[in-house]
Amino acid sequence: MTEPFETDVAIVGGGPAGIAAALALRHRGVARVTVLERESEAGGVPRHCGHPPFGLREFGRILSGPAYAARLRLEAVRAGVEIRTRTSVTALGPSGRLALTTPDGTAALAAGRVILATGVREMPRSARLITGDRPVGVLSTGTLQHAIYIERQKPFRRPLIVGTELVSLSAVLTCWKAGIRPVAVVEAASRPTARWPMALFPRLLGIPMHYGAELVDIRGRSRVEAATLRLADGTTRDVDCDGILLTGRFVPESALVRLSHLDVDMGSGGPSIDQFGRCSDPAYFAAGNLLRPVETAGWSFREGKRIGGIVADDLDGRLAPAERTIQIARGEGLKLAVPQRIALPSAEPSLGWIQLRAATGGTGVLSIRDGSAILWEKRLSILPERRILVPLAALLKAGERTDTVEIRFTSDKAG
Amino acid sequence: MMTSQSGLFDVAVIGGGVVGCAVARRFALDGARVLLLERASDILSGASKANSALLHTGFDAPPGSLELACMQAGYREYCEIRERMNLPLLETGAMVVAWSEADLARLDSIEAQARANGVDDVRLMEPAEVLAREPHLATSLRGALLVPGEHVIDPWSAPLAYLKQAVAHGAEVLCNAEVLSGRLDAGLWTLETPRGAVRARIVINCAGLFGDEVETRLLGRSDFIIMPRKGQFVVFDKAASALLTTILLPVPNERTKGVVLARTIFGNVLVGPTAEEQLDRTRADVRQEALRDLVAKAVAMVPGLADMPVTAIYAGLRPATEKKEYRVSAKPELRWITIGGIRSTGLTAALGIARHAASLHAGFDDAGFRPVNDPVWPHMPNLAEHGRRDWQADGHGEIVCHCELVTRREIEQALEGPLAAGDVGGLKRRTRAGMGRCQGFYCQARIAALTEGKFAEPLAVEKADD
Numbered sequence: 001m002t003e004p005f006e007t008d009v010a011i012v013g014g015g016p017a018g019i020a021a022a023l024a025l026r027h028r029g030v031a032r033v034t035v036l037e038r039e040s041e042a043g044g045v046p047r048h049c050g051h052p053p054f055g056l057r058e059f060g061r062i063l064s065g066p067a068y069a070a071r072l073r074l075e076a077v078r079a080g081v082e083i084r085t086r087t088s089v090t091a092l093g094p095s096g097r098l099a100l101t102t103p104d105g106t107a108a109l110a111a112g113r114v115i116l117a118t119g120v121r122e123m124p125r126s127a128r129l130i131t132g133d134r135p136v137g138v139l140s141t142g143t144l145q146h147a148i149y150i151e152r153q154k155p156f157r158r159p160l161i162v163g164t165e166l167v168s169l170s171a172v173l174t175c176w177k178a179g180i181r182p183v184a185v186v187e188a189a190s191r192p193t194a195r196w197p198m199a200l201f202p203r204l205l206g207i208p209m210h211y212g213a214e215l216v217d218i219r220g221r222s223r224v225e226a227a228t229l230r231l232a233d234g235t236t237r238d239v240d241c242d243g244i245l246l247t248g249r250f251v252p253e254s255a256l257v258r259l260s261h262l263d264v265d266m267g268s269g270g271p272s273i274d275q276f277g278r279c280s281d282p283a284y285f286a287a288g289n290l291l292r293p294v295e296t297a298g299w300s301f302r303e304g305k306r307i308g309g310i311v312a313d314d315l316d317g318r319l320a321p322a323e324r325t326i327q328i329a330r331g332e333g334l335k336l337a338v339p340q341r342i343a344l345p346s347a348e349p350s351l352g353w354i355q356l357r358a359a360t361g362g363t364g365v366l367s368i369r370d371g372s373a374i375l376w377e378k379r380l381s382i383l384p385e386r387r388i389l390v391p392l393a394a395l396l397k398a399g400e401r402t403d404t405v406e407i408r409f410t411s412d413k414a415g
Numbered sequence: 416m417m418t419s420q421s422g423l424f425d426v427a428v429i430g431g432g433v434v435g436c437a438v439a440r441r442f443a444l445d446g447a448r449v450l451l452l453e454r455a456s457d458i459l460s461g462a463s464k465a466n467s468a469l470l471h472t473g474f475d476a477p478p479g480s481l482e483l484a485c486m487q488a489g490y491r492e493y494c495e496i497r498e499r500m501n502l503p504l505l506e507t508g509a510m511v512v513a514w515s516e517a518d519l520a521r522l523d524s525i526e527a528q529a530r531a532n533g534v535d536d537v538r539l540m541e542p543a544e545v546l547a548r549e550p551h552l553a554t555s556l557r558g559a560l561l562v563p564g565e566h567v568i569d570p571w572s573a574p575l576a577y578l579k580q581a582v583a584h585g586a587e588v589l590c591n592a593e594v595l596s597g598r599l600d601a602g603l604w605t606l607e608t609p610r611g612a613v614r615a616r617i618v619i620n621c622a623g624l625f626g627d628e629v630e631t632r633l634l635g636r637s638d639f640i641i642m643p644r645k646g647q648f649v650v651f652d653k654a655a656s657a658l659l660t661t662i663l664l665p666v667p668n669e670r671t672k673g674v675v676l677a678r679t680i681f682g683n684v685l686v687g688p689t690a691e692e693q694l695d696r697t698r699a700d701v702r703q704e705a706l707r708d709l710v711a712k713a714v715a716m717v718p719g720l721a722d723m724p725v726t727a728i729y730a731g732l733r734p735a736t737e738k739k740e741y742r743v744s745a746k747p748e749l750r751w752i753t754i755g756g757i758r759s760t761g762l763t764a765a766l767g768i769a770r771h772a773a774s775l776h777a778g779f780d781d782a783g784f785r786p787v788n789d790p791v792w793p794h795m796p797n798l799a800e801h802g803r804r805d806w807q808a809d810g811h812g813e814i815v816c817h818c819e820l821v822t823r824r825e826i827e828q829a830l831e832g833p834l835a836a837g838d839v840g841g842l843k844r845r846t847r848a849g850m851g852r853c854q855g856f857y858c859q860a861r862i863a864a865l866t867e868g869k870f871a872e873p874l875a876v877e878k879a880d881d
C-alpha cells in the first residue's frame with residue numbers, strides 16, 4: 001500500500017482524449033493534473049497503429065500512430081502534466097475518490113475532479129456468440145496490431161478477416177506489411193461498412209471479399225484449422241485458415257463505470273453524460289471514445305480538449321450545477337445518442353451537439369419530439385455506423401417546456 | 416515434467432482430471448509412490464476443464480447411491496482442508512426455484528428427498544421471502560426450496576492443489592503421456608506412452624471421457640460405454656453479480672434438467688449448462704442458437720441481465736454412461752481400479768471418490784502403505800474475487816491482464832515448477848489471464864511474449880520482422 005495522494009484533476013487513461021484534456025487543464029493554469037495510465041507508456045490506441053494519418057489537425061503534420069503517441073507524451077511533459085504509468089484505476093468512488101494498483105501495491109487518490117477517458121476496444125468472439133470450437137488464433141485488430149508493432153510477433157499466417165469497418169482496412173494493411181496473407185474478408189452486410197478504400201483495397205491485393213456472408217463455424221483442436229462461411233446465396237463454404245481476425249464492432253471500455261455508482265447508457269455502452277461531459281456524479285466527466293463507439297484519434301483529442309476546458313471552468317466555479325435536466329430518449333431507428341441529457345441552465349463551451357448513430361442506414365426524417373409535437377426535423381440520408389450531429393441549439397429551444405425529448409429516425413422504407 | 420521413468424511406482428493414475436488429481440493425492444498421502452499420466456499438454460483438459468463449479472450437498476442425488484456417498488464425503492473433506500490450502504468457498508446457498516404451478520407441486524418431494532439424503536437444513540420459501548432475499552428475480556416465481564449448503568468453488572485451483580500436495584509427497588506427473596497400451600506381467604503393469612514405458616504395481620483408471628477406451632486398450636473390454644453429454648455456458652459481465660447472490664437451481668422435470676444461474680468464484684454470473692448427447696469425446700464447441708437460448712433463459716429469471724454484456728462462452732463434456740450411477744469397481748486379480756462415469760458431480764465428489772478408491776485398494780492382497788504423518792499443505796494463489804489477490808500486494812511487477820487484474824508475478828509463477836502450465840488454457844486456469852470481458856484484446860500479445868517457448872501450442876506462430 002502506497003501513501004494516499006491528492007490531485008486537482010485525475011484523468012483515467014492516457015490516450016488522445018485523456019492527454020488533450022490534461023493539456024487544456026494545464027493551459028488554463030490548473031496546478032495538479034495527473035494522468036493515470038495502466039500501460040507502461042501513455043499514448044493509447046495510436047501506440048500500436050503503425051500507419052498514418054494521425055495528427056494533422058492537432059499538430060499540423062501527418063504522423064504514424066506511434067509517432068503521434070510520442071508527440072502526445074512530449075506535449076504532456078512540456079505542459080507539466082504528471083503521467084503515472086503502470087497505474088490501473090480499479091474502482092471509482094463517490095466524489096472523485098479512486099482506488100489504484102501499481103507495481104508497488106494499492107493506493108488511494110482523492111481528486112477534485114475526474115475525467116474518464118478509457119477509450120474503446122473491439123467486441124470479442126464471446127460477446128458475438130460465434131459458434132464453434134475455441135482454439136488459439138481468434139483475435140481482434142487491436143491484439144494483432146499490438147502483437148506486430150509492439151511485441152513483434154505474428155499470431156497467425158493465414159487468417160480469415162471478419163468485418164469491413166475502417167479498422168478492418170488497418171487490419172488488412174497490418175497483415176500485409178507483416179507478411180501475413182488473409183485468406184478472405186467476410187461482411188454480413190451487402191456492402192462495406194467503411195467508405196471506398198475498403199471496397200477496393202483487399203481486392204487489389206487479391207483477397208477474396210464475401211458480402212452478405214457470415215462466419216457460422218470455427219474448427220480447430222488447439223489452433224484454428226478451418227472456418228465455415230454461409231454465403232449470400234445461402235450455400236456454405238469451408239475455408240482453410242489458421243486464425244480468425246474479428247475487426248470492429250467497437251464497445252466502450254466502460255468496465256470501471258459499470259462497476260461504479262455512475263449511470264451507464266445501454267445505447268452507447270458508455271457513461272451517461274450531459275452536454276458538458278458531466279456524469280451522474282458531478283465530480284466525474286468523460287471524454288473520448290469511452291463516450292461512444294467510435295471516432296478518430298483527432299476527434300477524441302478535440303473532445304478531450306473541450307472537456308478539459310469545461311472542467312477548468314468548473315474548478316473556477318463557472319459551471320453552474322444542473323437546476324433541471326432534459327432527458328434525451330433514443331427513439332426508433334437510433335442506436336445511440338450522446339449526451340444523454342441536457343443540463344439547464346446551459347452555457348458555452350459545451351459539447352455543442354447531440355451525436356447520433358443509426359441502427360440501419362437509409363433515407364428518412366430525423367426528428368426531435370416532445371410527445372406528439374415535432375420540435376425540429378430534417379430529411380437526410382444516413383449510413384450505419386456513421387456519425388450524425390444535431391446542434392444542441394435545436395434542442396435547447398424545446399427545453400423551456402419539457403423534461404424529456406425523443407429523437408427518432410423514421411426511414412422512408414419503414415414508413 | 417520429467418520422471419524417473421526407470422523407477423517402479425506403486426500406483427499409476429491414468430488421467431489428470433479432478434478425479435485423477437484427488438486420487439493421486441489420496442494415495443500419496445497414504446504413502447504410495449504415485450505416477451499420474453495425462454494425455455494432454457496440461458492437467459484438467461477433459462471434463463474437468465469446464466463445469467458449473469458448484470459444491471453440491473447431494474440433496475437431489477439418488478438415495479443410497481455411491482454418488483451421494485462420495486459427494487457428501489467430498490464436500491466434508493473439501494471444507495476441512497480448504498483453508499490450509501487457501502482454497503476459496505463462496506457461501507451462496509442455492510434455491511430450487513419454482514416458475515410454474517407444476518414446478519411448485521414438485522418442491523415437496525424434492526424437500527423430502529433432501530431430508531432423506533441427510534440434508535436437513537432445507538426449507539420451503541414463499542415468493543415474498545424469495546424476492547426479499549433476491550430482489551432482482553422475476554416476480555413470476557411461485558416459490559422455492561432453499562438449500563443453504565450449496566456453494567461455489569474454484570474448479571481449477573482445487574484439483575491443482577490436490578495434485579500439488581501429491582507432488583509434495585513424491586508423486587510424479589507426466590503430461591503428453593497418453594496411455595496407449597499395457598501389459599500385466601507377474602503382478603506388474605507396464606504402460607506404454609509416447610514418453611516411454613512406465614511400470615507400476617496398480618493402475619487406477621481415471622480417464623474420464625476416455626474411461627471405456629482405456630479399459631478396452633488395457634483390459635480388452637469395458638463394462639461401460641461413455642456417452643459424452645455436452646453442456647454449454649454463457650458468462651455475464653462482473654457488473655451482473657450485483658443482481659444475484661444465491662445459486663438458482665431449476666426444478667428438474669421429465670423433459671429437461673434445466674439450467675443453473677449462479678455466481679462464479681471469479682465475480683461473474685454464469686448461466687448453463689445445456690445437456691446435449693454427442694459421440695465426439697473432445698469437441699466441446701459452442702453453438703450460437705444454444706447460447707442465445709441460455710441468455711434468454713437467464714433474462715427470464717433475472718430481467719436485469721438483459722443489460723449485461725456477455726464476457727465468456729464455453730462448453731464442457733460430461734463423461735456420462737448408459738447408467739446414472741458412477742462406474743467404479745476393483746479387479747484385484749488384474750491389479751486394477753476403475754473410476755468411470757463421474758458424470759456431473761465429480762468436482763464435489765472427487766475427494767470422496769479418492770477415499771473410496773483407497774478403501775477398494777484395501778481389499779488388494781498387498782494393501783498397506785505407510786501413511787504420511789505430517790502432510791505438507793501447499794498454499795494456493797487465491798483467484799477468487801472475494802478474497803485478497805496478488806494485485807493488492809506489493810511488488811507484483813505489473814498488471815498484465817487488466818480485466819481480471821492478473822499480475823506478471825502470477826503469470827511467472829504459473830509457468831514454473833513441476834506443475835507449470837502446459838498451454839494457454841492451463842495458464843488461464845491457474846491465473847484467470849485472458850478470461851475477462853475483453854477476452855485478451857489488451858493482453859494477449861503481451862502474454863504471447865511472456866510465454867514464448869513454453870506452450871505446446873504457442874500464441875504466436877513466428878517473429879514479425881520489420
Ligand SMILES: Cc1cc2nc3c(=O)[nH]c(=O)nc-3n(C[C@H](O)[C@H](O)[C@H](O)COP(=O)(O)OP(=O)(O)OC[C@H]3O[C@@H](n4cnc5c(N)ncnc54)[C@H](O)[C@@H]3O)c2cc1C
Nearest residue numbers: 013015016017038044045089118119142288289296297300
Ligand atoms: C483496434 C483499434 C484501431 C484503431 N485504429 C484507429 C486509426 O487507425 N485511426 C484513428 O483515428 N482511430 C483509430 N481507432 C480509434 C481510437 O479509439 C482512437 O484513435 C483514440 O485512440 C481514442 O482515444 P481515447 O483517448 O478515447 O482512447 P484510447 O486511445 O483507447 O486510450 C485509453 C487509455 O486508457 C487507458 N486505460 C483504460 N482503462 C484504464 C484504467 N482502468 N486505468 C488506467 N488506464 C486505463 C488505456 O490503457 C489507454 O491508454 C482505433 C481503435 C481501435 C480499438
Ligand SMILES: Cc1cc2nc3c(=O)[nH]c(=O)nc-3n(C[C@H](O)[C@H](O)[C@H](O)COP(=O)(O)OP(=O)(O)OC[C@H]3O[C@@H](n4cnc5c(N)ncnc54)[C@H](O)[C@@H]3O)c2cc1C
Nearest residue numbers: 430432434454461462463466467469594623646761762763
Ligand atoms: C457442463 C458440466 C457441468 C458440471 N457441473 C458440475 C458442478 O457444478 N459440480 C460438480 O461437482 N461437478 C460438475 N460437473 C462434473 C465434473 O466436471 C466431472 O464429474 C469431472 O470433471 C469428471 O472428472 P474426471 O477426472 O473423471 O474426468 P476428466 O476431467 O475427463 O479427466 C480425465 C483425464 O484423463 C485424460 N486421459 C484420457 N485418456 C487418457 C489416456 N489414455 N492416457 C492418459 N490420460 C488420459 C484426459 O485427457 C483427462 O484429462 C460438471 C460437468 C460438466 C461437463
